[in-house]
Amino acid sequence: MLFNTYEPWKFAFSKSTCSIEDAEDGAWGIIGVPFDSTTSFHGGARLGPFVVREASYGFEMFNIDFNSNINATFYDCGDSHVIPGNCSKTLDIVKSNVAELLKNNIFPIIIGGEHSVSIGAVEALKTYYKDLTIVHLDAHRDLADDFMGEKYSHGTVMKRIHEMGVSELIQIGIRSSSIEEDSFVKKSDNIITFKSREVENHIDNILYYLSQIETPIYLSIDMDVLDPSVAPSVGNPTPLGIKIKDIQDIIECLSVKNVVGMDVVETATDRLGEITAIAASKLIYDFLTVM
Ligand SMILES: [Mn+2]
Numbered sequence: 644m645l646f647n648t649y650e651p652w653k654f655a656f657s658k659s660t661c662s663i664e665d666a667e668d669g670a671w672g673i674i675g676v677p678f679d680s681t682t683s684f685h686g687g688a689r690l691g692p693f694v695v696r697e698a699s700y701g702f703e704m705f706n707i708d709f710n711s712n713i714n715a716t717f718y719d720c721g722d723s724h725v726i727p728g729n730c731s732k733t734l735d736i737v738k739s740n741v742a743e744l745l746k747n748n749i750f751p752i753i754i755g756g757e758h759s760v761s762i763g764a765v766e767a768l769k770t771y772y773k774d775l776t777i778v779h780l781d782a783h784r785d786l787a788d789d790f791m792g793e794k795y796s797h798g799t800v801m802k803r804i805h806e807m808g809v810s811e812l813i814q815i816g817i818r819s820s821s822i823e824e825d826s827f828v829k830k831s832d833n834i835i836t837f838k839s840r841e842v843e844n845h846i847d848n849i850l851y852y853l854s855q856i857e858t859p860i861y862l863s864i865d866m867d868v869l870d871p872s873v874a875p876s877v878g879n880p881t882p883l884g885i886k887i888k889d890i891q892d893i894i895e896c897l898s899v900k901n902v903v904g905m906d907v908v909e910t911a912t913d914r915l916g917e918i919t920a921i922a923a924s925k926l927i928y929d930f931l932t933v934m
Contacts, residue, residue: 682797698915735763756908782817853896863908864908
């Protein structure tokens with residue numbers, strides 16, 4: 644017997660609605676963004692939304708890790724239009740799609756696509772939430788002012804978001820940075836770093852820190868935060884990463900906070916059933932179980 648009706652262009656267990664205006668207030672809305680035009684190393688993130696949704700059909704309604712059914716009300720709103728080769732125009736489209744969800748009191752879950760797509764989502768959220776904390780899980784800081792001359796890129800995403808004026812940018816799992824990014828962090832008073840090694844040795848301290856956040860939260864998960872042994876198919880694989888269980892703990896910790904949006908980006912593969920896509924899908928499935 645199938646776990647659910649097999650419909651791989653929609654995330655498993657998503658509810659359907661004729662129009663977003665009829666959606667339940669306070670629900671989550673999934674948007675895929677099949678875009679990878681600024682990718683510099685391993686391509687394929689444009690296929691992320693498809694493979695991550697497909698992988699979601701491997702999970703059961705009952706999430707035994709949390710002793711709970713997948714409880715959240717959520718809709719899969721399909722994929723955003725993208726303009727291959729034009730990052731800033733694509734981000735404008737993502738921004739307007741997320742704004743449309745927010746107008747209807749639906750909170751965004753973005754499946755990337757390369758990491759730059761987070762810029763559009765956070766821009767839309769910032770018009771609603773003046774105080775917004777970014778919890779950013781990534782091997783990299785993504786704080787370059789430009790990447791090969793490009794202001795809008797997977798390597799500059801957190802710099803652009805930081806410029807929007809966030810309450811705090813909390814970077815977790817970091818194990819790669821340029822010296823310029825490092826000195827930018829030292830000069831800033833609202834960027835907090837928990838390196839990959841600290842996740843391994845002091846996860847309780849990190850969870851305590853997250854439990855003290857008082858503002859609305861946007862959670863951004865670059866799949867390369869995981870160790871390449873569990874998530875090899877990403878744009879920039881980087882050794883010595885964190886575990887899926889660490890992210891599960893972080894998601895559970897944030898479930899009692901005011902999370903107003905999240906993304907899972909940089910899944911870069913064209914293979915159905917590939918383990919990176921399954922890991923990405925599992926993180927969204929856990930998120931929707933506990934939120
Ligand atoms: Mn990264």
